[in-house]
Structures are given as structure tokens and as C-alpha cells.
Amino acid sequence: MSHGCSQYQQEVEICLSEKAFGFLLVSSDSMEVAKKSITEVIELLTEVGGSCRNSGIHSLLEMLCSLISFDLAKYVIDITERKVSYYNILVKHMCTRGQFKDARNLFEEMRGISCDPDTKTYNYLISSLCKQGSIDQAVSVFEEILGRGCSPNFITFETLIYFACKYGRSDHAIMLYDQMVSCGVKPRLSTHYAFIRGYFRSQQFDEAYRYVVDNASASTCSVQEIYNVLASLHLQDGYLIVAHNLLVEMLQKGLKPKHSIFWRTAKSLRETGKPKFANNLEAWYYSRDVG
Known part of the structure; x- marks a missing residue:
């Protein structure tokens, strides 16, 4: 058998x-x-x-x-087998439950058997600390990563950047971005999403918009994508006029809104008694032949 x-x-x-x-x-x-x-x-x-x-x-x-x-x-x-990927499962669950002391003890146990924590191990701890509002402790863990010669990856940086923005620590987020580049970790589109979503969730709407416009001017990423992200966030939170304005601004700049975002914005504008805005958006959208 x-x-x-x-x-x-x-x-x-x-x-x-x-x-x-x-x-x-x-x-x-x-x-x-x-x-x-x-x-x-x-x-x-x-x-x-x-x-x-x-x-x-x-x-x-x-x-x-x-x-x-x-x-x-x-x-x-x-x-x-005593290997990092197995220990990481324990660390993940301990951190998710807020058992940071137990997770830390596991770190030491791993080192004691020459099974050193890797970047993924640290990322679980950093992410959970950030989610619980312990951003300073998360930064300390990040510094520990560097001190132990373990290389942070894009997830490490994006997590810290997102929560630094969310907690109103924009200067620190920018510093992390610079450090990310200096460490040879190439920023991804999701890195820019981290900035935008972080600003948005802390209700720093002007900062989120300025970030999109500044990156559009610098042409450092997909301008179209980050505009769509910001418009989608405003749409989700019910800021329909702002979403409308962003989509029209995109069209005026020759950019293409995602059809799903355009359609949901126009539909929501009509359902909330703002047909003029819906008509204006549709006029711009179809006049640019992006449908």
C-alpha cells in the first residue's frame, strides 16, 4: 500500500x-x-x-x-527539522495574537540552535507591532535587523512606510524611503501605494494628493496607477466629488481611469443625487475615447 x-x-x-x-x-x-x-x-x-x-x-x-x-x-x-520556515509559522501566530514576549523568546531559541531568524521572521514581528500602534518598537526591530546583518526587503520597508504615514510621521516615512533606496531595495508600485494609503488613513488628504502630483511630475512610477489608487480610496469612503475631480484631472492629463472606478463613481454620483457631476465625468471619459 x-x-x-x-x-x-x-x-x-x-x-x-x-x-x-x-x-x-x-x-x-x-x-x-x-x-x-x-x-x-x-x-x-x-x-x-x-x-x-x-x-x-x-x-x-x-x-x-x-x-x-x-x-x-x-x-x-x-x-x-529545525528550520526557519517552520519556526516562522509559530512566530506569525504568536505575533498575530500579540504574544510578542513569546515570539521574542522564540527568536532567542532559534539563535541558540544556529537557526537564525530571517527577514520574514522579523517582518511578522514588525507588522504586528505596527498594527497594534507600537511603531517605535517596530522601528527598534528594524534597527535590530540592520545590526544583525539581516537584509530588510521591500515588505519590511513598505510596512514601516505605510504605518509611519498612517500615524502622521511623514518625515520618518520619507527617511525610510531614502534608506530603502540606499540599501539597494528597488521601490515598487506598492511602495507608492503604502505612502498614499498611509496618508489617506490618517486623513492627510492634501498630503496624499500632493504625493500623487509630485510623483506624476517626477515620472518615477506609473502615474496612472497611483491616481487610480487615490480616486478609489475616496470613492470607497464616500468622497464622491473628490473622486470625480481626480478622475477628471486624470482625463485632462491624458491618463486613463480604470473603467470599474469610473463606472462606480458615475453610478454613485447619480444614486446620491448628483447627476450633473456624473454627466460631466461621463462626457470627459467618452470624449477622450478611453472607454
């Missing part, structure tokens, strides 16, 4: 999800019973091998962490 499974697995990629382990007695009062069940599952996964084993162990760790069974998740790592 096992030989047949292995042969089939070589022909077809089998990926297991967390649902595959719903039968495990991880809620048992006896830790030993749970460990015995897990050991048997790991042995079976190892016998099958390939993508089935890899996805299985990953999903098993995800399931145990979602059940806050971190001790059992560590047990899985102990009897399989």
Missing part, C-alpha cells in the same frame, strides 16, 4: 491542508496522547514523502498554532 502511495505521489503533486489533520486528538488532556498521535502522522507523511510530506508538516504546524498549541508545534519541529 505504501509503495503504491509513493508511486502515485511521484506522478501527482499532493498538497495537504489543515483539514487533513482534524482527526488529531490535540485537545486531549494528555500531552503524551497528543504527541503519540502526531508522531504517527509524521511517520506516515515521511513514508509517503515528497510534496505530501512538505505540505503536510506545514499545514500541521499551521493547525496546531491556530489552536494555540505552540508546545505541540515545537514538538513537531523537534521530531522533523
Whole structure:
């Protein structure tokens, strides 16, 4: 039977999800019973091998962490492999639950077995700290990354930039952007989205608009895309006249609004008793032959 499974697995990629382990007695009062069940599952996964084993162990760790069974998740790592990608699952779930002290302890545990945290490990901590409003602690973690010779990536910078803007620390966001460039991390379109969304969420609407216009003048990114992002944000929050004005400004500059944003803006303007604005937008849109 096992030989047949292995042969089939070589022909077809089998990926297991967390649902595959719903039968495990991880809620048992006896830790030993749970460990015995897990050991048997790991042995079976190892016998099958390939993508089935890899996805299985990953999903098993995800399931145990979602059940806050971190001790059992560590047990899985102990009897399989002590590697960063496995520890990162624990760090992710600990940080999501605000268990920063436990996550930090795990960092030290990883270093103790020469399994140093990588950029992804740090990013989980930075993101969770930022979401809880602890931007200063997140910046300290960023400085730790640099101090330990671990290279921050675009996600590291974009996360910090977004929340720096959101919390009204524009100067710090710009400093991070400069540091991003100096570190050789090429800004992506999503980097500019981080600035725009951060300004918008802190209700710095003028700053968000100025950022779009300044980048349009500098031609440093897709002008059309960042205009669309800002118009979409205003539309989502019900600032229909501002969304209308941005779309008309785009058309006047020869830029093409996304059809879905144009259509939803015109529709919402009519539904809220502003047909003149809807007609004006449609006149501009179709006169430019962008439909």
C-alpha cells in the first residue's frame, strides 16, 4: 500500500491542508496522547514523502498554532527539522495574537540552535507591532535587523512606510524611503501605494494628493496607477466629488481611469443625487475615447 502511495505521489503533486489533520486528538488532556498521535502522522507523511510530506508538516504546524498549541508545534519541529520556515509559522501566530514576549523568546531559541531568524521572521514581528500602534518598537526591530546583518526587503520597508504615514510621521516615512533606496531595495508600485494609503488613513488628504502630483511630475512610477489608487480610496469612503475631480484631472492629463472606478463613481454620483457631476465625468471619459 505504501509503495503504491509513493508511486502515485511521484506522478501527482499532493498538497495537504489543515483539514487533513482534524482527526488529531490535540485537545486531549494528555500531552503524551497528543504527541503519540502526531508522531504517527509524521511517520506516515515521511513514508509517503515528497510534496505530501512538505505540505503536510506545514499545514500541521499551521493547525496546531491556530489552536494555540505552540508546545505541540515545537514538538513537531523537534521530531522533523529545525528550520526557519517552520519556526516562522509559530512566530506569525504568536505575533498575530500579540504574544510578542513569546515570539521574542522564540527568536532567542532559534539563535541558540544556529537557526537564525530571517527577514520574514522579523517582518511578522514588525507588522504586528505596527498594527497594534507600537511603531517605535517596530522601528527598534528594524534597527535590530540592520545590526544583525539581516537584509530588510521591500515588505519590511513598505510596512514601516505605510504605518509611519498612517500615524502622521511623514518625515520618518520619507527617511525610510531614502534608506530603502540606499540599501539597494528597488521601490515598487506598492511602495507608492503604502505612502498614499498611509496618508489617506490618517486623513492627510492634501498630503496624499500632493504625493500623487509630485510623483506624476517626477515620472518615477506609473502615474496612472497611483491616481487610480487615490480616486478609489475616496470613492470607497464616500468622497464622491473628490473622486470625480481626480478622475477628471486624470482625463485632462491624458491618463486613463480604470473603467470599474469610473463606472462606480458615475453610478454613485447619480444614486446620491448628483447627476450633473456624473454627466460631466461621463462626457470627459467618452470624449477622450478611453472607454
